[in-house]
Amino acid sequence: MSTVFVVGSLNIDQNIRVHSLPRAGETVRGSDATYSPGGKGGNQAVAAARAGAAVRFTGAVGDDAHGRRILEVLSGANIDARHVRIVGTAATGTALIAIDDQGENQIIVSPGANSCLTAVDVEGGLAAMQVGDVLILQLEISTALVRQAARTAKSRGAFVILNAAPAPRQLDGLLDDVDLLVVNEQEIQVLAGLAGMPGSHRELVRTLPPVLGPDIVCTAGAEGSFTALDGNLAHVPAANVAAKDTTGAGDTFVGYLASSLAGSPGELPAAMIHATRASALAVTRLGAMESIPWRRELPAFAPSPALPSLVVPN
Template sequence: MSTVFVVGSLNIDQNIRVQSLPRAGETVRGSDASFSPGGKGGNQAVAAARAGATVKFTGAVGDDAHGRRILEILSEARIDAHHVLVSGTAATGTAVIAVDDKGENQIIVSPGANAELTAADVDAGLAAVQAGDVLVLQLEVPTPLVRHAARSARSRGAFVILNAAPAPRQIDGLLDDVDLLVVNEQEIQALAGLAGIPGNHRELVQTLPPALGPAIVCTAGADGSFTVLHGSLVHVPAAKVAAKDTTGAGDTFVGYLAASLARNPSDLPAAMIHATHASAVAVTRTGAMESIPWVHEIAAPAPNPTIPNPTIPNPATSSLVVPN
């Protein structure tokens, strides 16, 4: 099986439960404050590893208790973390997460050591990339590094997945070397605004790829996930569960999606189904990394996706190909 490489963020999450999320200028009372390992890059790497993929991670933590705990979690997931920088000058990145009684969240991120990652660190971490491998990226590390990593991996035949989160403020050059863009409803709207293309998420998953370049998978919570194959909309319904905490659900989806595509690059709908059920398990738990299930925990029957053509031709080369 191909290797999943991840370049991205590692944070310690401070989780606070609230009855309702605060509006602008509002103070709300919280309870059950706790710390747990997270960061979109780390979450997605753990998800891919727990899905059964061989995972190599490039990132940075501080030389502190939080950083050491994160490294323990990566090790427990059997992730190759030899290229995780341990900074002696910056603390481990921090995310403050408020979660309400419905499981919805608001997140504030302070990058800390994530901001110290360099192009040289990325080059070292991606030195072993070869054709057919998968690279997973997000936007919690500096954008120039994201572009650099995508260009480097794709030039060697790897398949590049970008989870455009947090939503970018500009897209100049960001998507040039991206094969598959994974976004939620808010992120696809942000990209649509930058591209000047109106529509809802179902429409945009069809109209944005010709303008932006990469194929798109859009996750939409209870509405499931969407992509386009051979010009037709594909919808994978969400699994129905009682959600406790949606933190990390999107990252679980991305990691499982990447692992599935590393195993079978020709079946995107099957990868989306697998990722959907992993996310459904994750939202029934609290926390980010801790909530991500191992593959043996996913026993629910798969939903029936609306798929116009379930067979995606095998790529002509060793690189993965997801058609628009």
């Protein structure tokens, strides 16, 4: 099985439960804050590892208690974190997360030590990459480093997955070396705006790849996920579960998707179905990293109704 490499962010999540998410200018009362390891890069690495992949991570944390806690979680997931740099001049990145009674969230990210990641760190972290390996990237670190990592991975024959979150403000060569783009329904609309191609997320899954380059998987919450196969819209419905917290659900999807593709390259529909089941289980739990299931938990998880097979409309 190929190795999954991840270059990305590591944050400590400050979680506050609220009855409803605040509107602009509104103050709402919340629960006492809790702290848990997160960051899109870290979450996706943990998901890929718990899905069964061998994972190597490149990133940065502060020389503080939050950073040490994150490293403990990575170690517990059997992730090779030798290329996580410990920064003495910045605190570990922080994400402020408000979660309402329906499990929806609002997130503000302060990058902290993530901003200290360098080109040298990236090259060192990808030095062992080989043909057939998989690279996962997100946009909580510098886009220049994302482009560099993708370029390096492609030069070594790896398969590159970019989760374009947060949504980029400009493309500027960002997708040149990306094989698969994973976005949600808001992010695909931003990309469509940058490309000057309006449409629904279902339409854009088919119409954007010829323009942007990479294949696209769009996750759409309760609608499930979508991609294009031979010009047709392919749909994997979401599992019907009672969501407690959607934080990290998308990251769980990306990590499981990457792990599946590392084990069975080219099997995107099957990978989407596997990732959907894992993310459905994740939303029934609280937190980000701690909500991500291990592969061994999935057979006992029976969402209702049973997850259908991939549907490809005419």
